[in-house]
Every structure is written in C-alpha cells, then in structure tokens.
Amino acid sequence: xxxxxxxxxxxVRRTLELFPVSVLKAGWGHLRGTKEELCAQxxxxxxxxGVAQFIMQNFARCKQHTYVxxxxxxxxxxxxxxxxxxxxxxxxxxxxxxxxxxxxYTVLVRDPDFRQEDVxxxxxxxxxxxxxxxxxxxxxxxRDVRTFYTGDVISVRRHREERxxxxxxxxxxxxxxxxxxxxxxLWASDYMDAFRSKFKKARSTTTENxxxxxxxxxxxAALYELMQGLPLFDxxxxxxxxxxxxxxxxQVNPTDGTIRMTRYTEGGxxxxxxxxxxxxxxx
Amino acid sequence: xxxxTGFLKRISKKLLLTPDRLKAISQLDxxxxxxxxxxxxxxxxxxxxxxxxxxxxxxxxxxRRVEVRCPDQSVAADAPDVARLPPTVSCWAEENGMEVQVxxxxxxxxxxxxxxxxxxxxx
Numbered sequence: 200x201x202x203x204x205x206x207x208x209x210x211v212r213r214t215l216e217l218f219p220v221s222v223l224k225a226g227w228g229h230l231r232g233t234k235e236e237l238c239a240q241x242x243x244x245x246x247x248x249g250v251a252q253f254i255m256q257n258f259a260r261c262k263q264h265t266y267v268x269x270x271x272x273x274x275x276x277x278x279x280x281x282x283x284x285x286x287x288x289x290x291x292x293x294x295x296x297x298x299x300x301x302x303x304y305t306v307l308v309r310d311p312d313f314r315q316e317d318v319x320x321x322x323x324x325x326x327x328x329x330x331x332x333x334x335x336x337x338x339x340x341x342r343d344v345r346t347f348y349t350g351d352v353i354s355v356r357r358h359r360e361e362r363x364x365x366x367x368x369x370x371x372x373x374x375x376x377x378x379x380x381x382x383x384x385l386w387a388s389d390y391m392d393a394f395r396s397k398f399k400k401a402r403s404t405t406t407e408n409x410x411x412x413x414x415x416x417x418x419x420a421a422l423y424e425l426m427q428g429l430p431l432f433d434x435x436x437x438x439x440x441x442x443x444x445x446x447x448x449x450q451v452n453p454t455d456g457t458i459r460m461t462r463y464t465e466g467g468x469x470x471x472x473x474x475x476x477x478x479x480x481x482x
Numbered sequence: 483x484x485x486x487t488g489f490l491k492r493i494s495k496k497l498l499l500t501p502d503r504l505k506a507i508s509q510l511d512x513x514x515x516x517x518x519x520x521x522x523x524x525x526x527x528x529x530x531x532x533x534x535x536x537x538x539x540x541x542x543x544x545x546r547r548v549e550v551r552c553p554d555q556s557v558a559a560d561a562p563d564v565a566r567l568p569p570t571v572s573c574w575a576e577e578n579g580m581e582v583q584v585x586x587x588x589x590x591x592x593x594x595x596x597x598x599x600x601x602x603x604x605x
Contacts (some may be wrong), residue, residue, distance in 0.1 A: 377518070377528040382524070
C-alpha cells in the first residue's frame, strides 16, 4: 500500500472523486458538502488504510472497463507480475486482489513559455481469479488533466494505457474469454435488449444503430434472429428496469471478452452482479 | 448434403440434427465459418464448438485460418496462421472529420480464427 501511503492529498482527493457521491456519503456520513468538498475533507482527515478499504469495498460501483480472460494455467505468470508499476493495495478472500497504479500523462503547456511536464493520477485496478475466468478491471479515469493548468494545454499524451497492458497479457498467453453464449442467453431471456451493435457476417462487419435507441429484439425480430448465430462485437445493452439491476446501460464486446460500465451503478448494488450473471449464463 | 453436414452426422450422435439445423448448416458460408456460428447453431459451449471445428480440421473437412481486425472490427487481412499475416495492415479511421487510411502493426491488432470448408471433400 506504499503508493497510497505516500500519495499527496490532491492525489487521494482525485481518486475519491472516481466514486459516486452516494457511496462517499455512506462511507463518511458525518461530513457535509459537495462531492468535491467531501473528497477534499476525506483526503485530509481519513487514514490511508481506511481509504484503501473504501476503494476495495466500492470498486464495482464505479465506471470501469473489465476484461474477461481464459482461466489462468498453473504455468502462466500471474497478471500481477504484468503490473509491475502497480502497488498491491489489499485482497478479499483468496481470489480477489486490488492494486493501485499510476496513469502518467506528458503535458505540453504554454504559460506563456512552452514547458513539458509529467502528471500522474492514481489508478485503481482489480484482478479476480474465478473457476472459469480471470477478470481484470480498471476504474475509468475521467479527470481531464487539462483542468490542472491555467495556461494553454497544447497536447496531452498518456503513457501506459489499458490497451498496452492487454497486449502484454496477450503476449503472456492470456486469451480473452468468448462471452457470446452468456450475452445471448441473457438477451433471449429478455433480461436486456441491444440498441447498438456491430456483428460479423461471413464477409463483412455490420453496424446497426437503432433509431431512438429502440431495442433490436423488441423492434426487429428478423434482425435479432440473424444476430443470434453471429459473433457480436461492440454492443450496447439496456437492462430491463423490472430486473432491478443496479446497471442500466453497459457496452460489451462478447467476442473479445470486454465489458464497459460507463455509468455509476444505481441503488445499493454494483456491477459485479451483472458480470456474475453473464459468466453463469456463459457456461 | 454437404461435406460439413455429413461430417457432423458422423462424429456425434449427440448433435440433434433437426431439419432446421440441417438447413442452417447448409446455409453457412463455406468460406467463413466461425466458432460462434457452430456454437449458436447447436446451443453448445464455445469450448465444445471449438473442439468440433478442430476435429474437423484434423479430419481434413475444414481448414483453419486467422484474420486480423482493424480497431473498427473490419477485417484487414487473413492468412493460414498468425506468422503469415502481413506485418502491417491499412485501416480506415476518422481524423478531423475525414476518412483516412492508417497503418497498424498486425501484432498489435485483435485476431480471430475462422474455418474454411475444404473443396471436394466427400460427405
């Protein structure tokens, strides 16, 4: 937990701002103010072990990108060894591990002279080992580093993006887990409906964006039936409100095993419920 | 009956080859059969569908190939295996409101396997 222990209050504040305000208030109910004010107070007052615990307990309430991989073989390097820049933050049980890395940006600013500097944001991540999958999740860093500067920001270049980490995992032999079966099973049960999708026909890749975000299954039965036999790529689903899911909308690439939660979860639940449901239906 | 249908009939009595499924098999494009096509057709797991396809390769019914996909998922090239893919491929991307061609290293792009029905294979 060295990264968190040595982080500045500003770094901790920015990390806390990744979480929904309802969760922050539940964690520190005695504090008052706007989200920014709450995060500043927590960063100032709370001990770092408490912040770490908060991050681990509420990880799945955040906007995140999740990569579902084939189960790890005994002779494969653990994903943690492929995250040398990330510091272990803690674990839950025997199969869930949390890390705190740094996303580094090189910024070129004119203020009024040109200068180049590096700025970093703390980056929470999680590795889960399941019987049928290895799951790696990254909380989405929304903060625009341009807001850190008063001068003209000419360019921002981010080092160490998710794409690079996934390439390293691929070279270490980790392959994505195909989620087409699980996604289509949930779709068939009317748990959710797609309103945007890319899918692979024999000789072309087709994109369908439904007008007014109508559901494909509800609106175009023939298209829905066609898609059931084809590999799906980037697809946006809306979960039926009657299901009570804390996730309203998510994006998934079933063929490449990627799931994107681009909104905070609602109510008391988190996005792990959706990932569990997909994996159970994928068996 | 095409050779793929005949092969599937031979190898597994557990595959319930209903008239609808037989029709669906015959409608698969023989130049591009994906594991997901087979999985969905028979309602089996991805792993089992993959094993069927690989068994068909060993039996000489199917030939495995790999394709490399652009960031927008369109296929840029394909080859018998990853080693024989071109080192770079050209993909379309939008820059400043215009469609431009961008060169990518194949090694950094996503790949997918697919299968081709071998010509003249008897059922």
